[in-house]
Amino acid sequence: MSITTTKVILVVCYVLLAPIVGGLLEGFDRKISARMQRRVGPPLLQPFYDVIKLFSKQVIIVSRSQMFFLLSYFVLIVVTGVMFFAGTDILMCFFVMSTGATFLYFAAMVTSTPYSTMGGNRELIQMLAYEPAVLLTCVGFYLAEGTFNVSEIASSEWSAITFLPGFFIAFVFILTIKMRKSPFDLSTSHHMHQELVKGLTTEMGARNLAIFQVTEWYENVFLMGVVGLYIVNSTWWSIFIAIGVVLVTYFVEILIDNTSARVKWDMMVKLSWGVTALSAGVNLIILMVMKR
Secondary structure, eight states, rough: OOHHHHHHHHHHHHHHHHHHHHHHHHHHHHHHHHHHHHHHOTTTTHHHHHHHHHHSSSOOOOOOHHHHHHHHHHHHHHHHHHHHTTBBHHHHHHHHHHHHHHHHHHHHHTTHHHHHHHHHHHHHHHHHHHHHHHHHHHHOOOOSOOOBBHHHTTSSSSSSTTTOOOHHHHHHHHHHHTTTTTTTTTTTSSSSSSTTTTTTTOOOHHHHHHHHHHHHHHHHHHHHHHHHHTTTOOSSSSSHHHHHHHHHHHHHHHHHHHHHHOOHHHHHHHHHHHHHHIIIIIHHHHHHHHOO
């Protein structure tokens, strides 16, 4: 099988299967979270039932431009994943992802309601918190493998994590922010007793909220793909190890979400930048010394 054919298959699988995989991961998330809280929890397929029901609900328009911004967010996140699984430049992948997050901010702010506006502002702060780690992730891959190209990184003789353990720790840490989980669920506040209620999704109803949810599934699969990129190499069996690491990482995020109290925005920025500087920064210095 040629490299081009493999890339086409991966892209098609991402476009078609990412929402299914993302929905199943959320189903496991809800089920495991319920067990941790000594509850039975919803069915595994409940996320799919919710999205289908949202698409069937009556649309009440808060702002006509919100749909445009949400669709732009959806398209850009899908493009991010397509570029990644096509083996293109990982730096460009993260750039497109950040652009998509900006459209999500616009979708929240365009309604001009208090909770939605506050959630949008906090989303910007979250972007400020995780962007340094995202940028250093790309720099780390380049220093370790000599390329930003995803396909070349994945086909390297050695797994990237061999040279980038600090970068891996920093990236996994900011995943908690990117996936909007406690203690960093500032912009969405999925626990209803919090003062922000639902944050930037407050004014998203019916199909708008469904589009947001499906987009998150695509984005989570992309983020888990980056986690796997740290593990895969030229050997075929490394794929199974990468899948195992991805599942363990996702479970760790669920565990953190259920055992952590939400922090304020300034603590989030300090923690994310501190972990990034300590783990990725030290790793970066070591790599630069080794390259001399």
